[in-house]
Amino acid sequence: MKLQHKVAVITGAASGIGAATAQLFAAEGASVVVADKDLVAAQTLVQSLVMTVGASALAVQVDVADSISVQQMLQRTQDHFGRVDVLVNNAGFGLASTVENTSEDDWTRLMRVNVDGVFYGCKYVIPMMRQQGGGVIVNTASVAGLVGLRERAAYCASKGAVIALTRAMALDHAAENIRVNCVAPGTVQSPYFTDMLAKAEDPQALLQQLSARQPVMRLGQPEEIAKAILFLASADSSFSVGSVLVTDGGLSAA
Secondary structure, eight states: OTTTTOEEEEETTTSHHHHHHHHHHHHTTOEEEEEESOHHHHHHHHHHHHHHHOOOEEEEEOOTTOHHHHHHHHHHHHHHHSOOOEEEEOOOOOOOBOTTTOOHHHHHHHHIIIIIHHHHHHHHHHHHHHHHTOEEEEEEOOGGGTSOOTTBHHHHHHHHHHHHHHHHHHHHHGGGTEEEEEEEEOSBOOHHHHHHHHHSSSHHHHHHHHHHTSTTSSOBOHHHHHHHHHHHHSGGGTTOOSOEEEESTTGGGO
16 A cells, blocks of 8 residues: 555545545545545545545545634644645636636635645645654646646636745755655546536537547546546655646647
């Protein structure tokens, strides 16, 4: 097992990529903190992990846009499990809009979750990891942080910030045995995506359009991204520092 005796905190863990990552980490032997704004959904997933793989798991409610909430999440993890070996900053959301059509409130809300949430998680877990002799941070960025996407201006900016922050932190903390990397997924099937399709005038046309921009001609699955996150969280990636692991079905290569 790749994460035997490790304690992993995953934000945005009750659905999508986060839930798939929690399931995979638990199967690989980790004690998992399922952290999400939706406490009921987090508790439901924890019950499933306990029943299916006998995992040691804890549900924690967190609002990653709130510094105090993030600190409480990490402190509760340390109180319950005694340490934090892996932090996956996965919570985030998208916004379909141009700069001109993005309200100031929507811009601020997006940045607070997608960027501030990563900053808070890293800021407050690094002292814990330093004290215990090291750890691993994996941030969920996006291919949108590497290439421009139409009507995704704010989202592209937020994920570009996550990539830049990942690289800078990796240099700052590599000597402390704290590895920081990120994944950059393409378009992935998720509750957010399902909701977006439901609101579209022609859901099938939108699905075909978004699938076609990836050379593999399909959407990614959360389980595929979870495997990339597992690689970065485990000793398999011991020489990966400041890396951006692109898992986008070829979108950025096209």
